[in-house]
Amino acid sequence: MSAANSNSPAGVEMLRVTGLHAFYGESHILHGLDFVVNRGEVVTLLGRNGAGRTTTLRAMLGLTGKRSGSIMVNGRETIAMPTHDIAHLGIGYCPEERGIFASLTAEENLLLPPQVASGGMSIEEIYTMFPNLQERRASPGMRLSGGEQQMLAIARILRTGAKLLLLDEISEGLAPVIVQTLGRMVRQLKQRGYTIIMVEQNFRFAAPLADRHYVIEHGRIVETVPMNELQGKMDRLHELLGV
Amino acid sequence: MFELLGITPQALYSQLLVGLINGSFYALLSLGLAVIFGMLNIINFTHGAQYMLGAFLAWIGLTQLGPWLGSPDFSLNYWAALIVVPLLVGALGIVIERTMLRHLYKLDHLYGLLLTFGIALIIEGLFRQWHGSSGKSYDIPEVLRGAINLGFMYLPKYRAWVIVASLTVCFATWFVIERTKLGSYLRAGTENPRLVQAFGINVPLMITLTYGFGVALAGFAGVLAAPIFTVSPQMGADLIIVVFAVVVIGGMGSILGSIVTGLALGLVEGLTKVFYPEASAVVVFVIMSIVLLVRPAGLFGREK
Numbered sequence A: 001m002s003a004a005n006s007n008s009p010a011g012v013e014m015l016r017v018t019g020l021h022a023f024y025g026e027s028h029i030l031h032g033l034d035f036v037v038n039r040g041e042v043v044t045l046l047g048r049n050g051a052g053r054t055t056t057l058r059a060m061l062g063l064t065g066k067r068s069g070s071i072m073v074n075g076r077e078t079i080a081m082p083t084h085d086i087a088h089l090g091i092g093y094c095p096e097e098r099g100i101f102a103s104l105t106a107e108e109n110l111l112l113p114p115q116v117a118s119g120g121m122s123i124e125e126i127y128t129m130f131p132n133l134q135e136r137r138a139s140p141g142m143r144l145s146g147g148e149q150q151m152l153a154i155a156r157i158l159r160t161g162a163k164l165l166l167l168d169e170i171s172e173g174l175a176p177v178i179v180q181t182l183g184r185m186v187r188q189l190k191q192r193g194y195t196i197i198m199v200e201q202n203f204r205f206a207a208p209l210a211d212r213h214y215v216i217e218h219g220r221i222v223e224t225v226p227m228n229e230l231q232g233k234m235d236r237l238h239e240l241l242g243v
Numbered sequence B: 001m002f003e004l005l006g007i008t009p010q011a012l013y014s015q016l017l018v019g020l021i022n023g024s025f026y027a028l029l030s031l032g033l034a035v036i037f038g039m040l041n042i043i044n045f046t047h048g049a050q051y052m053l054g055a056f057l058a059w060i061g062l063t064q065l066g067p068w069l070g071s072p073d074f075s076l077n078y079w080a081a082l083i084v085v086p087l088l089v090g091a092l093g094i095v096i097e098r099t100m101l102r103h104l105y106k107l108d109h110l111y112g113l114l115l116t117f118g119i120a121l122i123i124e125g126l127f128r129q130w131h132g133s134s135g136k137s138y139d140i141p142e143v144l145r146g147a148i149n150l151g152f153m154y155l156p157k158y159r160a161w162v163i164v165a166s167l168t169v170c171f172a173t174w175f176v177i178e179r180t181k182l183g184s185y186l187r188a189g190t191e192n193p194r195l196v197q198a199f200g201i202n203v204p205l206m207i208t209l210t211y212g213f214g215v216a217l218a219g220f221a222g223v224l225a226a227p228i229f230t231v232s233p234q235m236g237a238d239l240i241i242v243v244f245a246v247v248v249i250g251g252m253g254s255i256l257g258s259i260v261t262g263l264a265l266g267l268v269e270g271l272t273k274v275f276y277p278e279a280s281a282v283v284v285f286v287i288m289s290i291v292l293l294v295r296p297a298g299l300f301g302r303e304k
């Protein structure tokens, strides 16, 4: 059947997307996506700008217009669920534009998302992981630097107990040191058992972190590359991503 | 100095008091509009009718309810009305939001404005049909009759109560919105409701409750107003025009802005009545025009 199924590795299935179509108004953006993510895996959604990677994450949360197909989260069908119920299946979303609330302080931003599962990080753990945020806790969201906003956008979903993280271009527009820090953080989260879907433009950042890469083009998955096949498929990836 | 201008200090104080009273109502009503606009993106033109409804329900509770129920001695007194009536007006607001407003969020602002304007006309029309245009009077509750001697003037107790009650409610609302967790949901929801919902918060429910609360504030203002203004079907329409000007001056959607601007404009109006009475009816609109020219987003509004 689909590329996703033939490549799905052994493990406990966390997410299964089948035949996903999504629209913004009249524009048909996703044309039948299929992919699978198992518990504890890190996978990337790669593709050129406008391929439909952000739309894929948004469609999983019911943030696009009309959707069809199937999105199973931990064995539960979510395609017809309202957005606020989907989060409570244990999903944390870090949007591409970061979505820091300007009228809330850094700490209010951190505390905003409600708990969706047990076992989230405590405030102390989060401040140990991101010391900058502790210093800036009283600053309004709009005063934070780009790097601080990105840390905050990730930190606030770690507090909620979500075990499936949707991270959209977290390395975008950040200084190399910060990108390195984020890379270390993703490894740390993987060790702790989080399941992570990363949308990335920065292939060099994503390549060493992920168990599997899905390449999206025009709203379809056109290539699936498990880590162990990465070397052999390098040329194909370069061609698809134009890097 | 006052004598030079031909004004007695008594006249000044009493107009300042009237200004403060009006300002309290402007503050309460524009606060409700600001809260609703922030979350629903709808300019609630029904607000004046909901304020009138508050006053009328208080009057009905005091004078009509007993006979209706067949026990003429029963009445809903002022203090009970202060709690029950806002709840009723808020509940009616929730019905309006659930059945009508909800379908308009995806459309232009203008549709919400037209719908709420239409609902206002219907509510006011119904009351004119039932009760005519003549005003009803509502007795001041026993304990708040009379006046306090401040030395330089007599302060009617009920007026003092109106100022204290409305400022307390305004401050409490501000505090909840700006300083509590619940308020942080509201502020975040005002900025980016889709993301707040993606975090697992039931935003549609929040919108419904916000509308109910904003409208309940109008109902509360109506009960406060019943003993000092005549209770009549058009009482809201007269007041709400000025309140909209207040909202424009303060900046659409700003919580603190609506409170401060409401009070300040009441006082400005009062002062104008003392120094140049001919202008007192238009001064708010003159200020509105100037603010629109100089700072279109309003004094406390953020430029988008």
Ligand SMILES: Nc1ncnc2c1ncn2[C@@H]1O[C@H](COP(=O)(O)OP(=O)(O)O)[C@@H](O)[C@H]1O
Pocket (backbone or CB within 6 Å): A024, A027, A029, A047, A048, A049, A050, A051, A052, A053, A054, A055, A056
């Ligand atoms: N809100 C929207 N309304 C209409 N079209 C959109 C919207 N957001 C994205 N698109 C379109 O959907 C396509 C996929 O966009 P997106 O998922 O953001 O791509 P990517 O994240 O891969 O760069 C693009 O053609 C884009 O123009």
Ligand SMILES: [Mg+2]
Pocket (backbone or CB within 6 Å): A053, A054, A055, A096, A199
């Ligand atoms: Mg994108």
